[in-house]
Amino acid sequence: MSQTRAELSVWVGGAAGDGIAASGESFAKACARSGYHVFAYNSYQSAIRGGHVCMHIRVGRQKVWTHGDGLQYLVALNADSVERYAARVPPGGAILYNRDKFDVKPERIPQGVQAIGLPVMELVGNQLMQNIALMGALYELLGLDAGAFKGLIRERFAKKGEGIVATNLSAFDKGAAFARAHAQPGGIRIGASDGKHRLVASGNALIAFGAVAAGCRFYAAYPMTPASSILHWMAKNAVKTGTLVKQAEDEIAVLNMAIGASHAGVRAMCATSGGGFALMSEAVGEAAMTETPVVVVEVQRAGPSTGVPTKTEQADLFQLLGASQGDFPKIILAPRTFNECYSMTIQAFNLADKYQCPVLLSSDLYLSERNETFEGLDITNIPIERGEIVTEANGEPYRRFLDTKTGVSPRALPGTPGTVYVAATDEHDPDGVVISDVFTNPSMRAKMMEKRMRKLDHILKELPEPELEGPKDADLTLIGWGSTYAVLVEAMQALNQEGLSAKGGSASGGKVNVFAPRALWPFKGEATRRLLERCTMTLAVEANYIGQLAKLIRMETGLAIQHHLHKYDGEPFEPAQVIAHARKLLKTKPKESTVASVVSDEGLPPDFSPIAAPGSEAVRVH
């Protein structure tokens, strides 16, 4: 009998250039169209060909929050993938491969796992059809209706003619037939879906879509992984959306172009990763000083410097906080989910316009590049707040930088009669007249500083209140931000389920909740302090070395998070890693603060014993 589960994971492994992303994304999209929830994370390397790539596709009858902890099915496009992952395939799972390319040694195949090697040449007569034939075999083993996948084949190859469509469909069917003839019954399968046609996208696509929905009409970028897919999406849709997309010579030019466009009245955005953002730094202050609204997306990758371009990390929070010289108002938002990638991008534009300051939207590779099903985006009622704009002179001399109660001065756009002014990056008075050199004026300088900084008080009121998710009376609060939020939610759900089923003195029994702020600057320090003071035990889970969110919380609340779990190997947290650490804390309830780090060597079961941080002691006591 087959084992029916609520979810399962398929990994497609091979070398760059093997077409893994295309096959994996097609499979993910087909599953979404068939009513399943999907989460597809591609672990890849910075190489056009070669290297190792593994697409993790997790399919569920209910929402799947992360790529999970393991796999049931392996589609191996090279022998290396078998070496790395075969041992992790559980009984009832299967390994699919092209027998023409390599052999899988029997000792590599775990007990209860079937290995199905397709004779691709003999079956379809063309090695280029390898991936399609393997997908056919996979569908057969999973017992899924292939209609949605075949539909995608038709869409994808329609332009190339009926012949190509037919060849691909035939290769799919032959792969399926081969699996039907050779597979043993009793494999792992997923239960029926609700049949609802689900939408699937990447986080970057939803940031880009959110920008367009918000009325962004100027987008500039310099190519940089993992932000480039925003540039591609924007460029592809430029004519449809009326968004001018400019690839620039460097990120310095990028943000300056966006600021120029915004000065002229157009909503403008740019996106980059940490290295590009470093180049933008000076212009972040330029936007603040000239009170020009602009949205900058920073999709973090593993640093420092060039770092690990195709790997995820959350180590740029301090860079965002510290970007550009001097004190000035800026806003840092950190979406955690796909819906927030969309809605918070819209919010970023509104805040930028209302408060005439730079808004930095942080994401990371794991949030931006994965493909995931989503629902519930409101694309009809989009709040657009352009802030105060002067459309005609009122007889009074126009003062662009008028000192007001909120610190916000009504803006006039070039082209408006009677309101000309100069926006200067030098300190200036309410009229925009520079007071930086000959006419240095300390009291005016102080007044203008206060005018700008006052905006922060008003911005703070518009930002979401900190809140705990899950049971109020939890024994342990998991704290994180950005993409890690999803991992924490999955860990919380698993731990609370475990607690419920093991009531009455289990080893790990204990309730868990989650705190994941999505507005990081200005920071709601007082409200966060009140919230965290009530927590029994706290664990910050961050994909960085020093625990930047925990440090920010300490700075703004005076509270030290007790326990820390850090990961900086470039791969995202797997829920099991967080669960295991939380279990240990719940069991031992240690009073001392510890820093544990997780480093998993891909291909091996995650080694989860806390290891010593290189060059320092494993345990740090605050």
Next chain:
Amino acid sequence: MSAQAAEISPQEYKTDEHPIWCPGCGDFGVLASLYQSLAALKIHSKDLVVVSGIGCSGRTPGFVKSYGFHVVHGRVLPVSLGVKLANPKLTVIGVGGDGDGFAIGGGHIAHAVRRNFDVAYLVMDNATYGLTKGQYSPTAPKGFMAGSTPYGNIEKPINPLAMLIGYGATFVARGYSGKPRELADLITRAIEHKGFAFMDIISPCITFYNTYKVIPPQLAEVPKDHDATSRTRAFELALREDKVYLGVFYQTQEPTFEEGVAQVIKAAQASAPPRLDEIFAEFA
């Protein structure tokens, strides 16, 4: 601009701010010429954006009635591009010094030129960093003595005209602040030029590198028989060392960036917002 626009006096572009430049600074001449050109072209202040960098010349927007943008050091061209693309109806003039343009901002010039967007970029070239006390700039000659080169500059100066002709700018000219009438004519032609217009304007720094006695004897008009449509002739003229030629070295017409993205600009200016539902369908 409508053809029948009312006359505007050059004085109308003056602001209440008085230039803080040293008495005798070449930039006064450039400013006066700029007022003349704007008046000649009847450009309304409300439709004019003057973008400047950092340095003495960077203060120019404060003295010209317009929507000015005094940006950070070296970023005149990217900001100008953003302004122009966001609202192509505006007249955009970029101003800055030789340090701002050729040193810290030098990386932008080639790319701004490639785009051929409609801007007049006026570099007030005095071969020194006046505001930071006279260090050598990219156009300072070899042997230039200053605080950062106490033993004399050992780097050769760049040739802005040859550089811009090499990059493929569609309008390349040189003017001199001491000849304001001729300069005004050149600036007018630069603003009128559709595409990227570059002007190297010799504008002496009276305090740190006073060339008022050295420059005039070297000056000469671009020869009457110079073929400004020939890039080769223009390049030859730019490389000549017998004289410092004033006038238009090169001018050609090529499609502007705005023309290249006309379809997007048209869509952006459409009264109806984009059909989000149609775009959204790609996620299905």
